[in-house]
Amino acid sequence: NAGVTQTPKFQVLKTGQSMTLQCAQDMNHEYMSWYRQDPGMGLRLIHYSVGAGITDQGEVPNGYNVSRSTTEDFPLRLLSAAPSQTSVYFCASRRTETGEQYFGPGTRLTVT
Amino acid sequence: DAKTTQPPSMDCAEGRAANLPCNHSTISGNEYVYWYRQIHSQGPQYIIHGLKNNETNEMASLIITEDRKSSTLILPHATLRDTAVYYCIVKGGYQKVTFGIGTKLQVIP
Numbered sequence: 001n002a003g004v005t006q007t008p009k010f011q012v013l014k015t016g017q018s019m020t021l022q023c024a025q026d027m028n029h030e031y032m033s034w035y036r037q038d039p040g041m042g043l044r045l046i047h048y049s050v051g052a053g054i055t056d057q058g059e060v061p062n063g064y065n066v067s068r069s070t071t072e073d074f075p076l077r078l079l080s081a082a083p084s085q086t087s088v089y090f091c092a093s094r095r096t097e098t099g100e101q102y103f104g105p106g107t108r109l110t111v112t
Numbered sequence: 113d114a115k116t117t118q119p120p121s122m123d124c125a126e127g128r129a130a131n132l133p134c135n136h137s138t139i140s141g142n143e144y145v146y147w148y149r150q151i152h153s154q155g156p157q158y159i160i161h162g163l164k165n166n167e168t169n170e171m172a173s174l175i176i177t178e179d180r181k182s183s184t185l186i187l188p189h190a191t192l193r194d195t196a197v198y199y200c201i202v203k204g205g206y207q208k209v210t211f212g213i214g215t216k217l218q219v220i221p
Contacts, residue, residue, distance in 0.1 A: 004155075033208070033209070035211070041213065042199070042211040042212050042213045042214060043156070043210075043211040044210070044211075045208060045209070045210050048208050056208075058208060058210070059210060088153065090155050090156070092155075092156075094209075098161070099144060099146065099161065099203060100146060100158040100161060101146075101148070101156075101158060101209065102158065103155030103156045103157070104155055105154065105155050106153070106154070106155055
């Protein structure tokens with residue numbers, strides 16, 4: 001049971017480039033979400049999904065797209081990277097019965 | 113989500129109990145209290161949760177007041193590895209979860 005996995009661990013982009021952060025879970029959780037964490041701050045919710053085919057916006061969705069074609073995968077797309085998107089990105093999945101979330105190790109993104 | 117309030121930082125001597133408070137005065141009847149911690153730059157880790165009864169697991173104990181407006185996370189014998197940021201979250205059902213700044217716990221040798 002790998003839990004929640006994220007790739008890549010580190011990424012450097014130039015302004016204007018696009019990329020996809022991958023997230024996968026093997027716990028058959030319906031609910032998945034993406035957060036970003038900036039230095040000295042808490043986690044801010046970007047997008048979330050309550051099941052395959054269903055996504056919704058969180059606190060800071062601008063500049064990011066998501067889709068959920070399978071229960072296992074929840075990729076986050078940066079459409080045109082900006083320096084303000086330099087951050088650590090965490091993916092999480094949530095156990096339906098009891099509500100606790102499990103987080104991936106994070107992706108550290110730098111946009112120059 | 114109901115709003116929670118936590119002190120920004122706390123210190124605890126190694127080997128002593130760490131008691132981390134959380135206020136959630138607007139909690140609804142169907143909302144649970146969850147605690148997570150984040151060690152350095154790792155992903156947050158689930159610790160414990162409860163509705164109205166006190167809960168205990170291998171990591172910690174959770175004490176919820178009778179009116180459910182506040183709770184305390186107790187780490188019975190804090191170690192240096194417990195140094196982390198601790199987040200108190202209130203959530204019910206399919207509510208989306210947002211995290212505040214949490215409490216930075218420093219365990220002192």
